[in-house]
Amino acid sequence: MLAATQQLAAVQAEQRNAQRALEEVAARLRRMETEVVSVEAVRNEAHARWEKAQAQLAAADATVTQGRERIQQLDTRIVEVRTDRDVKRETLGQARLELAEHRQKVEVLDRGIADMERRRGQLGELLVQRQQEIEVWTEQIAELARESDTKRARSAQVSETLVVAQQQVEQIRKELVDVERDINAVESTQHGCAPRPRKRSRSLAAAR
Secondary structure, eight states: HHHHHHHHHHHHHHHHHHHHHHHHHHHHHHHHHHHHHHHHHHHHHHHHHHHHHHHHHHHHHHHHHHHHHHHHHHHHHHHHHHHHHHHHHHHHHHHHHHHHHHHHHHHHHHHHHHHHHHHHHHHHHHHHHHHHHHHHHHHHHHHHHHHHHHHHHHHHHHHHHHHHHHHHHHHHHEEEEEEEEHHHHHHHSTTTOOHHHHHHHHHHHHHH
């Protein structure tokens, strides 16, 4: 009877131990299931992050490719802009040279125009002076014409007077010749006065 009781107690103890072991296994199983669920969630989250990272990487690759293409386009554009800049710089240099040449030509033309204007002013002043001189000369010519007419009239009068004077002189000469002849005749009768009639003859000849 005692042995049966002890065996029953042992069986109950083993049953309790088995129950505890079963409970521990169940608890451990629940923990493992919880951990499995947690790990699965972490795995799913990690997978989602990986997929997201893959998508971002693909987007980044596409962005890098686009950036490279853009850089290539910019490099090409830079080359074109530099070439265009060089062409424009050369054109600008040529235009500056042409502008300098045109400016020099304009300066020469300006100086020529200034000289022409100055010359025209001088010619204008000279023309006015010549016109004034012509007016003065015209007045002088008219005055000379009047004087000439007056002098012609006086010349005619003087000519007439000269003719009369010449006639009178000729008459006086004849009278002087007669007087000289008489004087010579008178002096020839006087002796010692021969030189005197010669002197009178020279004086009369000088008067002639």
